[in-house]
Amino acid sequence: MNLSYPRRISLARTPTPLQALERASARWGCGHRLWLKRDDLTGCTLSGNKVRKLEFITAHAIDQGCDTLITCGGLQSNHCRATAFAGAQLGLSVHLLLRGTAPAELEGNLLLDHLAGATVSCYPKHQYVTEIDHLFQQWQDHYASLGRKALKVPTGGSDGIGAWGYIAACEELRADFTAAGIEQAHIVTATGSGGTQCGLTLGAALHQLPATVWGVNVCDDEQYFLGKVAADAAEWRQRYAGVEEVDCQVRVIDGYVGEGYGVASPQVFALIAELAALEGVVLDPVYTGKAFAGLVAELAAGRFAGCRDIVFVHTGGIFGLFPQRQGFHYQ
Numbered sequence: 652m653n654l655s656y657p658r659r660i661s662l663a664r665t666p667t668p669l670q671a672l673e674r675a676s677a678r679w680g681c682g683h684r685l686w687l688k689r690d691d692l693t694g695c696t697l698s699g700n701k702v703r704k705l706e707f708i709t710a711h712a713i714d715q716g717c718d719t720l721i722t723c724g725g726l727q728s729n730h731c732r733a734t735a736f737a738g739a740q741l742g743l744s745v746h747l748l749l750r751g752t753a754p755a756e757l758e759g760n761l762l763l764d765h766l767a768g769a770t771v772s773c774y775p776k777h778q779y780v781t782e783i784d785h786l787f788q789q790w791q792d793h794y795a796s797l798g799r800k801a802l803k804v805p806t807g808g809s810d811g812i813g814a815w816g817y818i819a820a821c822e823e824l825r826a827d828f829t830a831a832g833i834e835q836a837h838i839v840t841a842t843g844s845g846g847t848q849c850g851l852t853l854g855a856a857l858h859q860l861p862a863t864v865w866g867v868n869v870c871d872d873e874q875y876f877l878g879k880v881a882a883d884a885a886e887w888r889q890r891y892a893g894v895e896e897v898d899c900q901v902r903v904i905d906g907y908v909g910e911g912y913g914v915a916s917p918q919v920f921a922l923i924a925e926l927a928a929l930e931g932v933v934l935d936p937v938y939t940g941k942a943f944a945g946l947v948a949e950l951a952a953g954r955f956a957g958c959r960d961i962v963f964v965h966t967g968g969i970f971g972l973f974p975q976r977q978g979f980h981y982q
């Protein structure tokens with residue numbers, strides 16, 4: 652399909668590999684072939700799924716005359732860290748509005764945010780949840796009063812602009828499928844703010860990828876993500892008049908959030924450790940580990956019966972693993 656993409660800035664190391672997981676297939680595949688789309692390899696500090704979205708978001712910011720990006724997330728947000736490094740690479744200032752109280756010692760993504768030179772403002776959870784829109788506005792006004800212009804980048808970079816990242820990734824997946832001899836697949840991804848799932852769902856339809864896209868939610872519930880992904884897709888359609896009318900059937904696999912966002916069960920930690928030793932691939936406890944645990948359970952339950960190939964999108968997140976090191980029990 653000849654899609655008219657908006658401008659993007661090359662930030663991600665793409666195409667990322669599509670890796671066959673032979674031992675993991677034998678261990679958990681229940682007769683399926685498991686594949687990993689290695690989007691954890693989009694870069695080193697600028698790694699993970701967010702980079703694909705930021706290619707379009709940063710181009711938009713610069714085209715709008717912005718010199719600053721303001722975005723938000725948890726203290727260990729991968730999206731905020733990726734935005735901080737994208738800004739540093741492009742000479743844009745980055746201001747992060749983070750949920751929670753800054754710990755005495757910086758580590759993981761939060762340490763990297765500082766290394767990238769981002770301005771970091773932390774807000775207690777209640778204030779963050781109730782006032783985030785106001786906080787964005789207040790900081791945008793602040794930069795305007797200095798004669799500067801700041802773009803508000805929503806949680807996870809998930810909106811109509813960010814959706815292009817995974818629409819484009821579907822072109823890559825088409826080539827991957829051809830090279831790997833995949834005729835039909837289920838694509839499974841962790842979903843946290845819905846943008847990756849939205850882009851993949853739109854992209855699969857636009858690029859006629861023979862695949863069904865599933866998001867395993869790591870927070871909230873199925874109802875929330877059905878609405879969120881549909882809303883982002885609607886915003887994408889509205890923002891880019893003339894884009895194709897595409898089928899956007901959103902599919903969510905609920906039931907693997909566990910005790911809550913960012914809290915993983917001992918089984919998830921054990922699975923992360925097992926996969927690391929089995930395939931040399933590291934997942935994280937907040938997103939990919941939970942989603943992979945969901946995939947393993949659904950394979951065993953037969954959800955994907957009748958389709959040989961399953962592609963799990965490794966969306967990155969390794970830096971979020973270190974602050975949760977106590978979940979692993981090594982000497």
Ligand SMILES: Cc1ncc(COP(=O)(O)O)c(C=O)c1O
Nearest residue numbers: 729807843844845847938966968
């Ligand atoms: C490592 C990782 N995987 C998956 C996700 C989920 O992606 P999205 O926010 O686009 O739903 C995120 C961010 O939220 C993430 O940081």
